[in-house]
Amino acid sequence: MSYFALIFSVVFGFVLVLLIKPKTKVLQLLLSFSGAYLLSITVISLIPEVFENQQKNIGLFILLGIVIQTILEYLSKGAEHGHVHYNEFDKSVPWLLFISLCIHAFLEGMPLGVEANNNLLWAIVIHKIPIAIILGIFFKNSNLSNVSILVFISLFALMSPLGSLIAHESSFLKQYEMQINAIVIGVFLHISTAILFESSANHQFNLKKFIAILIGFGLAFISSQVI
Numbered sequence: 001m002s003y004f005a006l007i008f009s010v011v012f013g014f015v016l017v018l019l020i021k022p023k024t025k026v027l028q029l030l031l032s033f034s035g036a037y038l039l040s041i042t043v044i045s046l047i048p049e050v051f052e053n054q055q056k057n058i059g060l061f062i063l064l065g066i067v068i069q070t071i072l073e074y075l076s077k078g079a080e081h082g083h084v085h086y087n088e089f090d091k092s093v094p095w096l097l098f099i100s101l102c103i104h105a106f107l108e109g110m111p112l113g114v115e116a117n118n119n120l121l122w123a124i125v126i127h128k129i130p131i132a133i134i135l136g137i138f139f140k141n142s143n144l145s146n147v148s149i150l151v152f153i154s155l156f157a158l159m160s161p162l163g164s165l166i167a168h169e170s171s172f173l174k175q176y177e178m179q180i181n182a183i184v185i186g187v188f189l190h191i192s193t194a195i196l197f198e199s200s201a202n203h204q205f206n207l208k209k210f211i212a213i214l215i216g217f218g219l220a221f222i223s224s225q226v227i
Helices: 002-019 024-052 058-076 095-114 118-140 146-169 177-198 207-226
Strands: none
Touching (some): 024 058, 024 118, 024 207, 095 118, 095 177
């Protein structure tokens, strides 16, 4: 079920690009909602879990996750949190964007394999939809054939399930469950806060964005109490 949900989120985002190509303002609202949801699940669920286990220097792994995501966003030029300029890659293949998003997707899938977490699963699913839209728009603006685009989108869709599968099957990785979770927490903290604080032009107050964030916070809290 988790593999299907992860793959479907990417397919759904890409289909939206093919059918309607969401406007930038709509995409920004979707990013704000997904960022708020992801941040809430990270703070409410993931952080308490890793600190309850009292692993030594667990905070350092959270910082490591922040550093890793900082490097990935340097490669992608911040596309995953709304800094999208669809013509800046000209018509060439956005390799750095694709590789950085694949690494990010692989990492975020790993905690799902180490320990089933429905709250985290849905947070990732919601987060991947706008990311798939951004990636899909970049590929549609490139010189790639439709077959090549489908191959690349399929590879991206498989990254999170692959991370989950490897973490689940590897006895070595299971020994570092909390460290893996802590790294992903750092990744999520960086990307979710970047989405919330950088997706408004000139950092001006945006009522629609604020409402989207509140809805994300609220739904995440409700789901954490129910699931």
